[in-house]
Amino acid sequence: xxxxxxxxxxxxxxxxxxxxxxxxxxxxxxxxxxxxxxxxxxxxxxxxxxxxxxxxxxxxxxxxxxxxxxxxxxxxxxxxxxxxxxxxxxxxxxxxxxxxxxxxxxxxxxxxxxxxxxxxxxxxxxxxxxxxxxxxxxxxxxxxxxxxxxxxxxxxxxxxxxxxxxxxxxxxxxxxxxxxxxxxxxxxxxxxxxxxxxxxxxxxxxxxxxxxxxxxxxxxxxxxxxxxxxxxxxxxxxxxxxxxxxxxxxxxxxxxxxxxxxxxxxxxxxxxxxxx
Numbered sequence: 001x002x003x004x005x006x007x008x009x010x011x012x013x014x015x016x017x018x019x020x021x022x023x024x025x026x027x028x029x030x031x032x033x034x035x036x037x038x039x040x041x042x043x044x045x046x047x048x049x050x051x052x053x054x055x056x057x058x059x060x061x062x063x064x065x066x067x068x069x070x071x072x073x074x075x076x077x078x079x080x081x082x083x084x085x086x087x088x089x090x091x092x093x094x095x096x097x098x099x100x101x102x103x104x105x106x107x108x109x110x111x112x113x114x115x116x117x118x119x120x121x122x123x124x125x126x127x128x129x130x131x132x133x134x135x136x137x138x139x140x141x142x143x144x145x146x147x148x149x150x151x152x153x154x155x156x157x158x159x160x161x162x163x164x165x166x167x168x169x170x171x172x173x174x175x176x177x178x179x180x181x182x183x184x185x186x187x188x189x190x191x192x193x194x195x196x197x198x199x200x201x202x203x204x205x206x207x208x209x210x211x212x213x214x215x216x217x218x219x220x221x222x223x224x225x226x227x228x229x230x231x232x233x234x235x236x237x238x239x240x241x242x243x244x245x246x247x248x249x250x251x252x253x254x255x256x257x258x259x260x261x262x263x264x265x266x267x268x269x270x271x272x273x274x275x276x
Contacts, residue, residue, distance in 0.1 A: 056083070060090035066097040070106070077107055085111060085118065092121045098129050100136055104143040112145050119147055119164055120239060120260045127237035131168035131264030134195040138204040148242075150191060150219060152201055154252045157245035165240045165256055167219045168192050168264055171230045174223065187221045187230055187258070189238055190214050211235075211266070218248040220255040227258065235264040 054062075063069035069091035077084025085108060091097055103122050104112060112118040122145065126136045133149045140147045146163055148156075153165040169189035176183050193212050198205035221240055223230070240256025247253065 056086045056090040057093075059087055060094060063091070063094075066091060066094050066099070066102075069094060069097070070099075070102045074107060081108075081111075084108065089118070089121050092125055095128070097125060100125060100129065100139060104140055104145055109143065109145075116164065116259070119145065122147065123164070123166055123237060123239045123260055124262050126166065127262035127264050130194065130266050131235060131237045132194045132207065133166040133168050133237060134193065134198065135204040135207070137166055150217070150254055151198065153242055153254050154245060155201065157242065157254065160242050161244070163242050164259060165242050165254055167238045167240070168194070168235060169219055169238055170235055171232050172218065174230065184222050185225055185227075186255070187223045187227070189219045189221065189236075191217045191219050191253075192235060215251075217251040217253050219253055220246055220248075221258040222255065223258045229261045231263075235266075237262050237264050 059072065060069050063072060070088065073084050073088040073091055075084075076087050088103070088106075088108060092103065100122070103118075103125060108118070112122065122140060126133060129136065134151065137147045137149045137152070148160060148163060148165045150165060150167050153160055153163075167189060169191045172188040172190050174185060174187045177186050191214070193215050194207050195205040196208055219238065219240070221238060222243065238258070239260035240254065241259050242254055242256045244255050245252055246255045
């Protein structure tokens, strides 16, 4: 794939405005009323005294805490796997849902291993935790969930084609590139990190004291025309389906198809070491 010499500014290419925030709360629902469980939120009575059917989003919002919400999801999962997973996804959109272990070490672990949609839910939580993708993806792989950081993906690119790769980065620009099949729209991201470079790929890297605003490496994402989530001047966690290894200045990098993008909230990693 041949890369264009320059990236086109966002307003000129896509009409993307810096104002506004596309990272709104996601709504998740199921088709019918939730099953009765000991820890689920009570259904609201209607004017006729009948219990109202609740959506997963409503059950998640009614939980007193993220911990209570994931506990309810566990109960639903015992009775109905599909609804348990639906509620888990809704719980994971809560601002206070920060514990990665609730997703990668719960009764649904095998589902997360197999289901990319659940892996993207994991990526969303990693972003909310602050975007320490090197350590958090290491924890995922240790649990058998194959999500990678850029450093690891670069070293094993041919083996990992199609796998999810996460990068913490800011948008630089978008350009059209020539490909074997015509042209593609490629977004360029300037990578940033909370971590020192790992000396051993089998171990999570140590955290930096402060965010390094740039590693000096760009990461590349194939995006759809009109992609509206590419907000400039914001730290984001970008999820890519790996396509190939690509050169980026002096450092090798990756190109992938954009699978998800979330604002990186400095929740856990803005001060010192990450919480296990």
